[in-house]
Amino acid sequence: MIRTLVMYGTPEDPAAFAKHYHEIHIPLVRKMPHLKSCEITKGPAAIGPDGGEYHLVAILTYDSHADMEAALASAEGQAAVADVAKFASGGVTLVTGEYETV
Template structure:
């Protein structure tokens, strides 16, 4: 299993981020064929009250590196990746790795 992880930095306007993320970006993600499982996380502040290192996390799972490449290279995957510029004002970090089972 291969996992694509997207770490979102803290946005300039969290309310605008959340509205766009749920109403526009996640529906785009749902159009990508080949995703086996998708999970998202919104982080809490650290125990001392400071911001977590990241605002949000998205994890997309694929059966193989080839399936990931096919999915993310598709028109739907390309559109979803391009959409990040429309709302991710805190920047994004993207990681890909093999899941240890």
């Protein structure tokens, strides 16, 4: 299983971020082929007791690396990627890896 964590920094306008993210970006993401699931945090996500905070973290799950690549290469994936620049004024960090249940 492949997961991508999409970690958004605090935006200049949190209300505008939320509106765009929920009304425009999530519908684009949900159209991506091969996407198994998409989860988001309910509010900020802290990094350790002394670390910084992310405004929102999304976790995108795919069955395989090939599925992730196909999703991102699709027209729907390209639209979702291009949309990030329209609302993520606080920056975005991506972490992708293969996960297993232990």
